Amino acid sequence: MEFYRSHVLVCGGTPCVLEGCKGVRDALIAEVKRRGLDREVKVVETGCLGPCDLGPVIVVYPEGTLYQKVHVSDVPEIVEEHLLKGRVVTRLAGEGVQAGVVKYEEPTYLGVQERIVLRNCGTIDPESIEEYIARDGYRALAKCLTEMKPADVIEAVKKSGLVGRGGAAFPTGLKWSFTARADADQKYILCNADEGEPGTFKDRLILEGDPHSILEGMAIAGYAVGADKGFIYVRGEYVLSIERLGKAIEQAKALGLLGADIFGSGFSFDVEIRKGAGAYVCGEETALIESIEGKRGEPRVKPPYPGTEGLYGKPTVVNNVETIANVPPILLNGADWFRKFGTERCPGTKVFTLTGDINNKGLVEVPMGITLRRVIYEIGGGIPGGRGFKMAQTGGTSGGCLPKELLDVPMDYFTLPEHGSALGSGALLIMDDTHCIVDIAECFMRFFEHESCGKCTPCREGTARLHEIVAKIARGEGKPGDLELLDELGSAMQVSSLCGLGQAAPVPIKTMLRYFRDEFEAHINDRLCPTGTCGT
């Protein structure tokens, strides 16, 4: 085996690809070779390291020095100074760096982060099954297949308290037990990687950075419920995710970690990729199932739920990417270990894509129950220009708004709803006080009107009317009574829409009305947009 004294990890996540990391990687390889260091220094492409906004990002080990915004023209200096002479290139090591050394393992940026889901992202080469195995990959599957009964696996997931990270927060162990109990000749595991939520890209970066963790998690789920077939429904635009998943499936099959009789246990499991059909609603589990079956992606009437009657009418588990990525570490380390993170009611971590008016944009994984204040000011580095915080939108459009009043409320799936908000899937969009609430509401409602599939009336008509009313208010044409109408219409949609799209569409409006009513009123009564955004 070759021995290298230094590894240079080049982030190959999509945000960094867009910034030109491939060119940087090629230049590094060429320069290292030109300097005759190619037998000492290894250049590795890895998954998202987190600070996507600072891309292209590279990390040099063993020091763990993180360089940001690296351009091809910086490469000779990095090679000459750092790789040859051992001196950190402070200029590229970022602001606020003391003594010129940023330890990737311990910068303030990662200060309060806990990495369970992202345990391998940015540390391993996602196209190498060996590197995944080096970090205990497939050990959880081995343990399940050789030491545990399917019922024990479900019991362990139940005890861990893991709830679905796709937005609905359904207890994962309980979900699995429905499918396990169902009597059928064929069962399926579906990984929901459609990620249509605006502003969310965490599933994408998990798939790109650690595809094997999804295959392992799905195989464990398959063993637990008695399914031998899995599908990953990936958003069609996620080219790199699809490519890396494809490679991972091939590698796992070649080593016999997917396929027949895994670990001589008699259990067999195969995974196939399906490309998403492009609509937001295709992320809804029954629409997703319709889409995999080759039909138009429209939600089904529930019940029956997929757990008992899903894909091709067979019992089917549908889980989100992040949910599945939690499964191997839970099985390997035990439910008690998992419960050490997060809160009593909601153990574990949450991965967020931090975007908007925030200094450190990117991917973060934090303990469940952390407050918004800590995320913004400790991890996110605060709001640019020292401007004031206005609100945060969690979970993309379908989540809730968190105003100033909720800055210190623990963010988890059960506490936020108590305040009329929701945690949602994984977007965390921060907005400063220059934004107008009515303008934002108009933008959200336009999205729902566009994405409503039209199958049921409350949502088809409701989303259009919500948008219409809010747009009028924004234009300064609002009437007294409009806000009450929004509230009433929203409530009707919440109780009568067929699927989560129509049920969730009013949530942002309702939280905005609850916390920013005066701004709506100013638009209606005074024909005034307090931030000067709308053309009132």
Place this chain on the structure above:
Amino acid sequence: MKTVEELDRIRKQAQAMTRLREGKETTRIVVGMGTCGIAAGARETLAAIMEELAKRNIQDVVVTQTGCIGLCEQEPIVDVIKPGATKVTYGKVTKEKARQIVASHIVNGQVVGEWVIASA
């Protein structure tokens, strides 16, 4: 894959590839790579260390470089830092001496006293 032992075997091999990134405390060999060090042949010294480690299949040692420490006439300078032990600094480390240091200090734990210029 039919047995857990197979997986364990792959893991052990593969861990050698990623150990460098784990940030665990291991033995470190630090080679002075200032202009003075390079002029005195530090590149060859470092290459010899790497070769010797590879030949002996030693995976749990980290090799890094550092700048000039102000003892230019002693270059190439090599530090060996074992976890829990004091740092040992060797001076005028030629290729041959470098191989010897790997063999006795790294492998056998025997400091090569006559080449040591500092120990703290």
